[in-house]
Structure formats: structure tokens, C-alpha cells
Amino acid sequence: MREFSYARARDVDAAVSLVADNPGARYLGGGTNLVDLMKLGIERPELLVDVTGLPLDEVVDDGGRLRIGALVRNSDLAAHPLVRERYPVLSQAVLNGASGQLRNVATTGGNLVQRTRCGYFTDPTMPCNKRMPGSGCPAIEGEHHNLAILGASDHCVATHPSDLAVALSALDARVGVQDLAGPHELPLEDLYRPVGDRPDLELTVRDGALLTGVSLPPLPAGTRTGYRKVRERASYAFAIGAVAAVLVVADGMVSDVRIALGAVASHPWRARIAERELRGGPATAEAFEAAAVAELDAARPLRDNAYKVPLTRDLVVAVLTELAR
Amino acid sequence: MVRNAMTGPELSSTVRLMLNGAPQELTVDNRTTLLDLLRDRLDHTGTKKGCDHGQCGACTVLIDGRRANSCLLLAVAVDGREVTTVEGLEDDEPHPMQAAFLAHDAFQCGYCTPGQICSAIGMLDELAEGWPSAVTAGPVHLDDAEIRERMSGNLCRCAAYPNIVAAIREVAGGD
Numbered sequence: 001m002r003e004f005s006y007a008r009a010r011d012v013d014a015a016v017s018l019v020a021d022n023p024g025a026r027y028l029g030g031g032t033n034l035v036d037l038m039k040l041g042i043e044r045p046e047l048l049v050d051v052t053g054l055p056l057d058e059v060v061d062d063g064g065r066l067r068i069g070a071l072v073r074n075s076d077l078a079a080h081p082l083v084r085e086r087y088p089v090l091s092q093a094v095l096n097g098a099s100g101q102l103r104n105v106a107t108t109g110g111n112l113v114q115r116t117r118c119g120y121f122t123d124p125t126m127p128c129n130k131r132m133p134g135s136g137c138p139a140i141e142g143e144h145h146n147l148a149i150l151g152a153s154d155h156c157v158a159t160h161p162s163d164l165a166v167a168l169s170a171l172d173a174r175v176g177v178q179d180l181a182g183p184h185e186l187p188l189e190d191l192y193r194p195v196g197d198r199p200d201l202e203l204t205v206r207d208g209a210l211l212t213g214v215s216l217p218p219l220p221a222g223t224r225t226g227y228r229k230v231r232e233r234a235s236y237a238f239a240i241g242a243v244a245a246v247l248v249v250a251d252g253m254v255s256d257v258r259i260a261l262g263a264v265a266s267h268p269w270r271a272r273i274a275e276r277e278l279r280g281g282p283a284t285a286e287a288f289e290a291a292a293v294a295e296l297d298a299a300r301p302l303r304d305n306a307y308k309v310p311l312t313r314d315l316v317v318a319v320l321t322e323l324a325r
Numbered sequence: 326m327v328r329n330a331m332t333g334p335e336l337s338s339t340v341r342l343m344l345n346g347a348p349q350e351l352t353v354d355n356r357t358t359l360l361d362l363l364r365d366r367l368d369h370t371g372t373k374k375g376c377d378h379g380q381c382g383a384c385t386v387l388i389d390g391r392r393a394n395s396c397l398l399l400a401v402a403v404d405g406r407e408v409t410t411v412e413g414l415e416d417d418e419p420h421p422m423q424a425a426f427l428a429h430d431a432f433q434c435g436y437c438t439p440g441q442i443c444s445a446i447g448m449l450d451e452l453a454e455g456w457p458s459a460v461t462a463g464p465v466h467l468d469d470a471e472i473r474e475r476m477s478g479n480l481c482r483c484a485a486y487p488n489i490v491a492a493i494r495e496v497a498g499g500d
Contacts, residue, residue: 001356005334006401028402035358035397036378046334048355050402075391079456088462095459099478100448102379104391105398235459235477 002044009051012178012210018049020180020208027051027210029071029110032102037115041124042131056109056212059083064218070109070176070211074098074164077108087216089225089244093167096229099236109211111164112175112191116202116266118147118158129155130199145304146240149312150296151265156199157302160192160267161238167227169260169268170244171216179209188214192267202266220256223248224323228315229262239263241308243315247323249283257320261312264299271295274316283324285317292316338401344369345413353400360384360395363410371411371439375480382479385440385447386410392447394478411439414446422446425492433483441479445493448475452497467497 006028009015019025024046028034037043056069059080066082077083078094098106120126120138127135139147139157147157165188173188186204193204205211219225227244231237242262248255257278259271274291281287292313299309341350344367353362360377363369363386375383377396384396387409395408414420419427422442432438452465452475460474472490481489 003336004355005336006338006355006399028399031399031402032379032394032397035399038356039377048399052402075451075456079454084457084462091457092459092462095457099382100451100475101382101385101392101394101444101478102397104388104447105393235474 001038001041002046004038004045005047007047007049008053009049012054012056012212015049015051015054016178016180016208016210018047019210022047023207025049025208029107030073030105031110032098032106033110033114037122040122042122043115051210052107062215066216066218068108068214068216070107070213072108074103074106074108074111075100077164078103086219087167087171087225089227089246090164090167090171090216092227093163093229093242093244096227096239096242097163108164108214111162112168112188112214113203113211114160114162116158116160116199119143121158130158133198133200140302143304144302146238146263147302147305148265149299149301149305149308150261150269151194151267152300153195153197153199155197156195156266158199158266159238159263160265161263162268163227163229163239163242163262166242166260166262166268167244168214168216169270170225170246170258171219172258173214173216175211176213176215177205177209178212179206183212185215188268189270195266199266219246220248222250223256226319226323228319230311230315241311241315243312243319245316245319245323247283247320249324252283254278254281254283254287259295259316259320261295261316264308264312271316273297278320283320285321288317288320288324289313338404340400340404342403342405343407345409355399355401357400358396359386359398359400359403359408362400363395363408369410369412372443373436373439375437375440380480381437381440382444383437383440385444385479387443387447390447390450392444409443411443414442420446422492422496425495426489429488429492429495430485431488431492432481432485437479437481437483441476441481441489444476444479445489445496449493449497451475467494469494472497 026045028048028050057071078091229242246258261269274295277291373383375381379394379397
């Protein structure tokens with residue numbers, strides 16, 4: 001591991017100016033992804049600014065919106081009464097990720113900005129356009145059975161492993177960020193850059209920006225939510241397919257629907273095409289399948305991950321059918 | 326203070342923590358993980374290094390009562406916290422979880438055992454707090470599926486899982 005200096009941030013402003021003024025600086029939250037990558041020599045910060053002492057660790061109702069501090073630990077988020085009562089999909093998604101030990105340490109903000117990655121990214125002996133721009137992507141011809149089918153490029157096919165972010169995407173979360181220009185908010189979807197030819201750049205926010213929290217709009221009465229994850233063992237594994245959905249059905253018709261897909265792209269994939277197909281139409285398994293097929297029309301699977309197309313389609317149908325019941 | 330004009334960046338820090346009830350204070354290279362601090366500096370070798378990447382759970386300790394992978398925690402980041410390792414569980418008598426692991430022969434080589442035991446103790450506290458799991462959202466009946474889900478962060482390459490589950494079930498007072 002490269003040597004680094006360490007500082008505890010006194011307040012958000014001090015943290016932001018410390019990191020923004022030093023290109024080699026990184027924020028340290030729970031560290032479950034960052035410290036792991038530092039051990040591998042993939043992340044090489046000169047300075048870690050520990051933000052875990054900042055007062056960003058509460059979940060509060062703000063006039064109907066739920067505000068979740070960036071430092072709320074995954075386990076506290078999943079267990080929080082307001083989350084379980086209002087957004088069960090969020091609690092379910094968090095509990096389907098990682099292990100009890102990791103959830104106790106990992107933070108909400110850190111989960112969203114963890115690195116999109118694959119086995120080549122985490123192996124410093126291999127080329128990787130994300131780790132070493134221009135060095136190539138061995139995954140495209142190599143081991144890619146659990147990599148992206150949507151939104152990938154010839155430069156990178158890695159996936160974002162978060163479960164939490166998939167649920168937040170379906171819940172229309174907004175992300176609070178602070179940089180040298182001050183605090184601002186953006187939709188979660190806008191936090192992530194398309195892969196394109198710069199897979200090393202994952203986020204849209206400027207260097208030194210600190211993710212301060214997430215907020216969720218209220219769900220109308222009668223909304224049902226659900227999360228379903230498929231993985232290669234029963235627990236403690238990344239998804240090979242995941243769906244978070246929010247559904248409102250009135251008189252057999254879909255009055256509102258929001259669907260986010262996990263394990264298919266470099267970021268949570270909001271299924272806008274499927275949503276448009278479904279809104280105002282019948283809430284039937286046939287309609288759900290047609291919508292999923294329309295969304296996945298853009299899928300460009302590789303040699304060994306074409307199974308994800310029907311898997312994701314079937315997951316969408318299963319989750320929506322369950323919610324419409 | 327991060328940078329000192331005379332000496333350059335500070336690459337080490339002073340860490341104070343309570344280890345199994347005893348105060349400790351020492352200067353560590355910032356790169357030191359809690360796991361390496363425990364084993365290499367504080368002679369607490371009960372906590373084991375398995376994968377060193379948060380994937381196996383052998384290094385599980387309790388931080389302020391919560392289970393965590395000590396291999397992914399920087400020692401500087403646990404300054405001021407209470408750390409409990411397997412050495413801190415005994416109080417003249419073995420902890421009930423240790424006794425249950427013995428009674429149920431819940432190990433073969435024993436390498437994962439300190440992590441399993443610390444994790445199981447932390448897990449039962451989480452259960453007492455009413456925390457949900459991916460298996461059960463509502464009131465929890467601690468059956469084998471529930472134990473296996475909640476303990477999935479601890480691997481056992483000898484596959485002593487049936488006996489580990491039995492030991493935990495006994496301590497939990499389940500059926």
C-alpha cells in the first residue's frame with residue numbers, strides 16, 4: 001500500500017476544501033471498498049480525509065421527504081423504522097448486499113460511489129481501461145459472464161455491484177453533494193457518467209465533491225415496492241440479475257411504475273422504456289413481459305453473458321406480477 | 326495537522342483505543358489495518374487473517390459491540406473506539422458461545438472459529454435489536470435459514486456449518 005497521510009474532518013466545509021485542494025486526496029467513509037482497493041494498489045491516495053465524524057448520520061422526515069445522511073451505515077439504514085415502513089424495497093435491497101460485518105461499516109454515500117469494477121480491474125497485473133486508460137479491456141474477450149449487457153462500450157463492460165443504488169434509483173432518489181461552489185442536489189441517475197471511452201471517470205460531480213446525503217420523495221398511498229436479486233450462491237454474493245420496482249395499480253391498470261435493474265450496467269439501470277410502455281396500460285404478466293422485452297432490446301450481450309437478457313426479463317415479470325397481485 | 330513544513334506529510338498517527346477493556350495508546354503507520362495492529366503490535370493473535378479482503382470473516386471483531394471485518398478497518402480510523410476480540414470474551418469461564426462451539430464440535434481446523442464466534446455474538450445482538458434480514462423482514466424466528474443468512478459473512482473451509490448453526494441455535498435458545 002502506498003504511504004498516505006490521514007486527517008479527520010472537523011466539518012463539511014473543512015473536508016471539502018481539504019480534498020478539493022489536493023488532487024491526491026480521497027474521502028474515507030466506511031472504507032470497505034476504498035481500503036480494499038488501496039491494499040491492491042489500485043487506489044493510491046496521498047491523503048485520506050476521514051469524514052465519519054461528520055454529522056451526516058441521521059435518517060429524518062423532512063416534510064414528507066426522507067433524508068438519509070451519507071454516513072448512515074447500511075445496517076442502520078435497513079433497520080430504520082421509517083425506511084422499513086415507507087420504502088421496504090430499500091431495506092430489502094440493502095439486506096441483500098454484502099455481509100452483516102460489511103453492512104455495519106459501509107455507508108450510504110460510500111455505497112453509491114464505490115468503484116464500478118470487474119476481476120480485471122482488481123487485478124493489477126492485467127490491462128484495464130478503467131485502471132490504466134488506453135491499456136485495453138481483456139474482459140470483452142475473457143471472463144465476462146457477470147458483466148454488463150446494457151450501456152457498456154468497447155472500452156469497458158464492468159458493472160456497478162450495489163443493491164442499495166438500484167432501489168434508490170427506482171425510488172427517484174436525489175443526491176446531495178457539496179463542493180467548493182457549495183451544496184447542491186442532483187437526481188441519482190445524473191450522478192453516474194455513461195461509460196463511453198473514459199471508463200476511468202465514473203461520476204459527473206467534480207473532483208473533491210463530497211456526497212452528503214440522499215433524499216426520497218414520498219410514495220403515494222397504495223404503492224407497492226419490491227426487490228429481487230439472483231446470485232450464484234444463496235447469500236453474500238454480487239447479483240447476476242436484480243430488479244427494484246415501485247408499482248401503483250388502480251382498477252387493473254398501471255397508474256405509476258418505476259423499475260431499476262442491477263448487474264446489467266456500469267450504474268443502476270433505470271428502465272424508462274419499460275416504464276413508458278406500462279404506464280396507463282393493463283397490469284398483466286403479458287404487458288410486463290412486453291415492456292421488459294422492449295427495455296432489453298438495447299442489450300448487447302457478450303459471448304458468455306447472454307443469459308442475463310432472459311434472466312432480467314423474467315425477473316422484471318416476476319417482481320411486477322408479485323406487486324400487482 | 327496533515328503537513329508539517331519541517332518534516333513533510335505525517336505518515337503515522339497516534340491511536341488510542343480500548344482493547345478488551347484495557348486502554349492502549351501507540352503510534353502506527355497510517356497504512357496499518359486494525360487486524361495487523363492487533364496481531365503484530367498488540368500480540369492479540371486470536372483474531373485471524375484469512376483473505377485480508379473482507380470476504381471470509383476470519384478477522385471479525387466487535388467495534389463498540391458491532392461486528393466488523395478488522396482487515397478492512399484502518400487502525401487510525403478506530404481511534405477512540407472499544408474493540409473486543411476473541412481474547413476478551415472469556416470472563417473466568419468461556420463465553421456461552423465459546424462453550425457451545427466446543428459442545429457442538431463446531432470447527433475442524435479452528436482457523437475461522439474466533440471470527441465465527443465474534444460474528445455470532447454480534448449477530449445475536451443485532452437480532453435482539455430487531456434488525457431484519459434478507460430472509461425475514463418481520464418478527465424473526467431464528468431457524469437454520471435465518472442463522473445461515475445472518476452468518477453468511479463467515480466462511481468455513483472445513484465446512485463445519487451444520488455444527489456452527491447448531492451451536493448458535495443453542496445459545497440463541499431456539500429449537
